[in-house]
Amino acid sequence: MELWYTEKQTENHGITTKITKTLHTEQTEFQKLDIIETKQFGRMLVLDGMVMTTDVDEFVYHEMIVHIALNTHPNPKKVLVVGGGDGGAIREILKHPEVEKAVLAEIDGRVIETSKEFFPQIGGKLTDPRVDVQVVDGIKHIHDHIGTYDVIMVDSTEPVGPAVGLFEKGFYQGIYDALKEDGILVAQTESPWFNADLIRRVFADIKSIFPIARLYTVSIPTYPSGLWSFTLGSKKHDPLQVEDSQLKDLDTKYYSPRIHKSVFQLPKFVEDLVK
Incomplete structure (x- = not known):
C-alpha cells in the first residue's frame, strides 16, 4: 500500500x-506538529497541515530570508529572528562573522526541540554561543526591545493561528521601532499566485512605514505554487544600491552575489501588485 501526504494549499488546489512513515506527531500548546519521511524531499516538518521545511529544499528559504538583508546592511551586529523555530535562519545568520548576537524569538518551544x-x-546551530534562544511571543519581544536590532x-x-498578528501593520511599526536608525526588516510574504491581496496589503x-520597501x-518547490515572496523594509540601506564589493561570497547553495539584485526583477504580474 502506498502512503501519500497532501497539503490543501487553497480550497481548490x-x-x-x-511518504514512507510518520516520525513524530503531537499537538503542542499552539499547533499540530508532524514530522514525516518523504520519498522526494526527505524529512518534512508540517505545522497545522502546512509544509514548513524539508531536508531537500530548505536552503532556498533560509538563505534568501537572511543573506539579502545581511549583505545589504554594512555592519549587522545584532539580529533577531521572529518565528523560525527550526533554526535554519539562525544557521545562515551565523555565516556572517560580524554578527555578534543572533536572537531567536519563537512562541512554540516544541518546534525548536523537535527540529x-x-x-x-x-x-x-541553535546551541552556538552567539545565539540567544527565547521561547516567547515575538510581538511582545519586539515591543520590549526598542532601538535594539540592526x-x-x-x-x-502562514497567516493563520498564532502567526496572524505577524502580518499586521502595527507589528511592522513595532519592528521599525525595535530597529536601530539604519535597521532592516525582511519578512516572508507568501505566494504571488495564491496570496496576491496579502502581498499587496503587506507591501503597502x-x-x-519604511523609507525603502522592496519585494x-x-x-x-514545496511551498504553494513554488514561487515565494519576501518583503524588505529599510530605514537607510537599499539592497539595489549596495556596492558589489560589499556582497560576501558565502557557503551557500542558492544565494550568491550575482543573484542578490536579480531577485528584485519581478514578473510583471507581481510587479503590478506593489505599484
Whole structure:
C-alpha cells in the first residue's frame, strides 16, 4: 500500500508527495506538529497541515530570508529572528562573522526541540554561543526591545493561528521601532499566485512605514505554487544600491552575489501588485 501526504494549499488546489512513515506527531500548546519521511524531499516538518521545511529544499528559504538583508546592511551586529523555530535562519545568520548576537524569538518551544532532534542540519546551530534562544511571543519581544536590532527577520508560518498578528501593520511599526536608525526588516510574504491581496496589503503597510520597501521572489518547490515572496523594509540601506564589493561570497547553495539584485526583477504580474 502506498502512503501519500497532501497539503490543501487553497480550497481548490493541493500538493501531494509520497511518504514512507510518520516520525513524530503531537499537538503542542499552539499547533499540530508532524514530522514525516518523504520519498522526494526527505524529512518534512508540517505545522497545522502546512509544509514548513524539508531536508531537500530548505536552503532556498533560509538563505534568501537572511543573506539579502545581511549583505545589504554594512555592519549587522545584532539580529533577531521572529518565528523560525527550526533554526535554519539562525544557521545562515551565523555565516556572517560580524554578527555578534543572533536572537531567536519563537512562541512554540516544541518546534525548536523537535527540529534539533529530527533536523540537526537545520537546527544544529541553535546551541552556538552567539545565539540567544527565547521561547516567547515575538510581538511582545519586539515591543520590549526598542532601538535594539540592526536586522529583524520575520520567519513566520502562514497567516493563520498564532502567526496572524505577524502580518499586521502595527507589528511592522513595532519592528521599525525595535530597529536601530539604519535597521532592516525582511519578512516572508507568501505566494504571488495564491496570496496576491496579502502581498499587496503587506507591501503597502511596510512602504508606509519604511523609507525603502522592496519585494523579491525565489523558487521553493514545496511551498504553494513554488514561487515565494519576501518583503524588505529599510530605514537607510537599499539592497539595489549596495556596492558589489560589499556582497560576501558565502557557503551557500542558492544565494550568491550575482543573484542578490536579480531577485528584485519581478514578473510583471507581481510587479503590478506593489505599484
